[in-house]
Amino acid sequence: MSPIALRVTAVVPLPADAGGAGELLALAAFGSVRLPSGDVNAGEGLFAATARMVRQITGAIVMPERILYLHERVGREVLFCMLCALDLEHPAAAEETRPGVRFVATSAFPDDFEPAALRELLLEDSAQGFVRPIVHIVVSKSEGDSERTEVIW
Numbered sequence: 535m536s537p538i539a540l541r542v543t544a545v546v547p548l549p550a551d552a553g554g555a556g557e558l559l560a561l562a563a564f565g566s567v568r569l570p571s572g573d574v575n576a577g578e579g580l581f582a583a584t585a586r587m588v589r590q591i592t593g594a595i596v597m598p599e600r601i602l603y604l605h606e607r608v609g610r611e612v613l614f615c616m617l618c619a620l621d622l623e624h625p626a627a628a629e630e631t632r633p634g635v636r637f638v639a640t641s642a643f644p645d646d647f648e649p650a651a652l653r654e655l656l657l658e659d660s661a662q663g664f665v666r667p668i669v670h671i672v673v674s675k676s677e678g679d680s681e682r683t684e685v686i687w
Contacts, residue, residue, distance in 0.1 A: 538609065538610065538611060538612060539573065539610065539611040539612070540573070540574040540611075540612055540614075541571060541572065541573055541574065541611060541612070541613045541614070542571065542572060542573075542574055542580055542583050542584045542587060542613070542614050542615075542616055543569045543570065543571040543605075543613055543614070543615045543616070544559065544569060544570045544571075544584050544587065544588045544596060544598075544615075544616055544618050545558060545569060545602055545615055545616065545617050545618065545656070545664070546558060546559035546570075546588065546594065546596055546618045546619075546620055547559075547617075547620075547660065547664070548620070548637040549619070549620055549622070552620075552622065554637070555639075556639055556640055556641070556660040556661060557637035557638055557639050557640070558637065558638060558640060558656070558660065559588075559592060559594060559596075559620070559635065559636075559637055560635070560636065560637070560638040561591070561592070561634050561635055562634060562635075562636055562638050563634040565644065566644070567638050567642070567643050567644055567647060568647070568648065569615075570587060570588050570591045570592050571587070571613070572586075572587035572590070572591065573587075574614075580598070580601070580614050580616065581598040581616070584596070584598040584614075584616045584618060585597070585598055585618075588618065591632070591635075592631050592632055592635040593629055593630065593631040593632050593635065594620060594627075594631055594635070595620070595621040595624040595626055595627050596618035596619065596620055596621060597618060597619045597621050598616045598617070598618045599616075599617045599618060599619055600616070600617050601614055601615070601616060601617075601668050602615045602616065602617045602659070602664060602668065602669070603615035603652060603655060603668065603669045603670075603671060604668060604669070604670045604671070605649050605651065605652065605671045605673070606670070606671065606672050606673065607673045607674075608672060608673065608674040608675070613649070615652065617664055640653075640656045640657050640660045640661075641657065643656065643657075649671070649673075650683075651671045651673070651683050651685065652671070655669060655671075655685075666687075667687075669685060669686070669687060670685075670686040671683065671684070671685050671686075672684045672686065
């Protein structure tokens with residue numbers, strides 16, 4: 535049996551005082567939009583992994599605040615979606631972000647956004663200020679090898 539992958543995805547809203555109105559930090563190129571995501575290294579906590587991964591991928595400095603969503607692909611992967619604040623006060627915050635990194639309105643996320651179950655949650659939650667408690671999304675195999683998605687509140 536192969537080990538279950540532990541991954542993090544950062545949900546980084548553009549602050550309202552910086553003109554934000556539902557946009558999230560994303561990698562956007564060639565019609566594709568995805569949130570910064572990466573593996574949790576052995577011995578690394580979720581918050582440290584999220585901050586490291588966002589810095590490596592986007593160049594942005596963030597402060598992880600809490601788990602928003604737990605997206606589980608049964609037997610394969612657990613993805614922790616972490617709500618993060620952009621650290622505009624950090625000395626390195628003035629550095630340029632990487633090419634293709636920008637804030638994208640959740641309403642502009644394409645229909646093929648992955649993981650698909652997150653798209654609708656992000657649309658709702660970005661409009662409401664990410665106030666609901668953790669949502670657990672479970673994707674499992676059902677009969678005939680099709681995937682079944684269950685959202686647990």
